[in-house]
Amino acid sequence: MKEQVFSKFSTYIPFLQKLEKMEDSLLGLSIKDGKWSIKEIISHIYRWDLHFLEQSIPRVLKERAINYPSYHDYNKESEIYAKTIEAKTLLQDSIQVRKQLLHRLPELETILFEPITINGYTNCPSTNEPFTLINYIEELVEHDNHHVQQIEEFLSKAS
Template sequence: MNPDKIIADYGQFSSWLNTLEGMEETLWLKPITEGKWSISEIIAHIMNWDHHLLTEVLPAVRNEKGIEFPDFDSFNKKASEYATSGISKSKLLEETRDSREQLIKELNEMPIEILTKHLPTNGVTHCPHTGIPYSLIYIVKEFTDHDHHHIRQITQFLNENNKD
């Protein structure tokens, strides 16, 4: 697991956001499938997690405390509410880009020892799916995979709704 590559991959999301700048407002606000979020809600969801990493996780890791994540459902609901609060597409994209770029900057400034230090996550020491010990860089890799999942969803939705 190469920390520099993982952080660089995680940072690619900021550039990808630029591809959403010119999309139609109706698609921005339309659920990607019935019962699912819109693109705006997905972007707010990712930004909300970046903000949590910046304000809660990084300080905890720097202080050698365990990583804690809130209840996913209520946390994600806040992101959905923010996306539907009337915030413009350009403002949400700008805020999301700024959060990710700040997060990447801080990750790049962290010593390798801190990035790779084994720390429990919500009280669990190893990922139950892989058996790998949790560390900040492991969590960043998980978040990168999470980004890619949502990018695939959005790309598929846009391809299916392309009116050109």
């Protein structure tokens, strides 16, 4: 199971590499009226990856706990960040951070199935299942897939 989850988590990298070949102007287009651009979506995922790498992994190793900042505020900051960086640089940074995360995953193997808390909660509010790190990583994969699908749908209509 863990190998499958780790493998799925790595599939985001080739997707980003495909985006690197695209024009910056296309990456800056909103995927729908009132929605983020591709670049803003990538920034959103990048910054959550960075949070996982820099904040969550150290904390979960010490305390078996993950704390998120306010989703709304963090996502807004990601949207603003996207406007401060070139698309190619953002894509390269995103690839590097995801590679760093994949490199760090083996050190988490011994605690993948242990209970953890997320923002003080022990169970998922929608499923009532106990939180574990493997479930958290699976949720990250689902989150990636949601946004990748949005981008791919937009790109298929744009071409």
